[in-house]
Amino acid sequence: MKYRRTVRKIIVLCAGVILLFPLFSCGKTKRPSDAADMANAAGKAVGVFVPGVMAGSATYEMLAWGVERAGREKNVEVKVVEAGYNQAEWETLLTSMAASGNYSLIVSSNPSLPAIAESVSAKFPKQKFLLLDGSLSGNAAIYTVRYNQTEQAYMAGYIAALEAVELGAAKIGLVAGQEYPAMNEIILPGYIRGAKAIDPSLTVDFRVVGNWFDAGKAASLARDMIANGAKVILCVAGGANEGVAQAAYESGAKIVWFDANGYAVRPGAVVGSSVIRQDKLAYEKTLLFLEGSLPFGAADVVGVADGYVDFIEDDPNYNMAVSQTVREKQADMIARIRNGSLVLQN
Numbered sequence: 334m335k336y337r338r339t340v341r342k343i344i345v346l347c348a349g350v351i352l353l354f355p356l357f358s359c360g361k362t363k364r365p366s367d368a369a370d371m372a373n374a375a376g377k378a379v380g381v382f383v384p385g386v387m388a389g390s391a392t393y394e395m396l397a398w399g400v401e402r403a404g405r406e407k408n409v410e411v412k413v414v415e416a417g418y419n420q421a422e423w424e425t426l427l428t429s430m431a432a433s434g435n436y437s438l439i440v441s442s443n444p445s446l447p448a449i450a451e452s453v454s455a456k457f458p459k460q461k462f463l464l465l466d467g468s469l470s471g472n473a474a475i476y477t478v479r480y481n482q483t484e485q486a487y488m489a490g491y492i493a494a495l496e497a498v499e500l501g502a503a504k505i506g507l508v509a510g511q512e513y514p515a516m517n518e519i520i521l522p523g524y525i526r527g528a529k530a531i532d533p534s535l536t537v538d539f540r541v542v543g544n545w546f547d548a549g550k551a552a553s554l555a556r557d558m559i560a561n562g563a564k565v566i567l568c569v570a571g572g573a574n575e576g577v578a579q580a581a582y583e584s585g586a587k588i589v590w591f592d593a594n595g596y597a598v599r600p601g602a603v604v605g606s607s608v609i610r611q612d613k614l615a616y617e618k619t620l621l622f623l624e625g626s627l628p629f630g631a632a633d634v635v636g637v638a639d640g641y642v643d644f645i646e647d648d649p650n651y652n653m654a655v656s657q658t659v660r661e662k663q664a665d666m667i668a669r670i671r672n673g674s675l676v677l678q679n
Contacts, residue, residue: 391593399615481636490527545571552576
């Protein structure tokens, strides 16, 4: 009897192995690295690293909104870390996040972040990064996707020039928070190109605040530009944009907003908003990560045709501030970008 019970146990045990084996051998097999990443991600939060502060920065607010939406859908905790304006501290703070081991993914958005994340990645190779508005390829722990800011800046320059011509001005302006590669090599040239498509004789007055928060200095720069003939100004200065808006509003000049819908900032003074759909991009790419499909190591570019770069044409304040003739010319140009007849490489 004892022998028979032992045999039955062996048979049952073998049958269990046979029944379990298909569970491990059938179906789609994930790459070992994917399986390891998913195991490591279990129970961890997604971190949003804000290289600045969220208050007053629509792009960083959109970043957090998009990641949080994906987190809610997948029941994953999202933690937001504001790093402040001192760029010298960003790598230390990002290193602390990676060293904690608390985050399956760290999401951020800034052209300087890829280089910083790569340095951190060398110390913590298991930490994954999703970086918007920057570019770096070949690092298996980092995925980047940047916007076609040539398109974005061209649309801003086009509307600025159309308005300048209506105002009889021969000059437009651009106030930037800082000089950085994307500004000097993409945004400023794209803005100039868009303006000169309307009037080749237009000149661009380019000024730099030196940071992303000094509204007083930005206002002073804008007043000087206006006094020197720049009647339309694009502001790409973060929190300092408020100074440009106030200076333009007081003097009767016009401004063009960048990255977010700014028509309500100074109704009547804001004549254009070329935007990025950062919340949409952050949501979709974070969701891909949570589903195990984010292509780490790749560096993508998205633009108008993809639905991530746009110009706001349906805001009532735009209709109020800008003549129908100018709106129609702007709409025609945007349509040409969308249908591919106007190609603007980033």
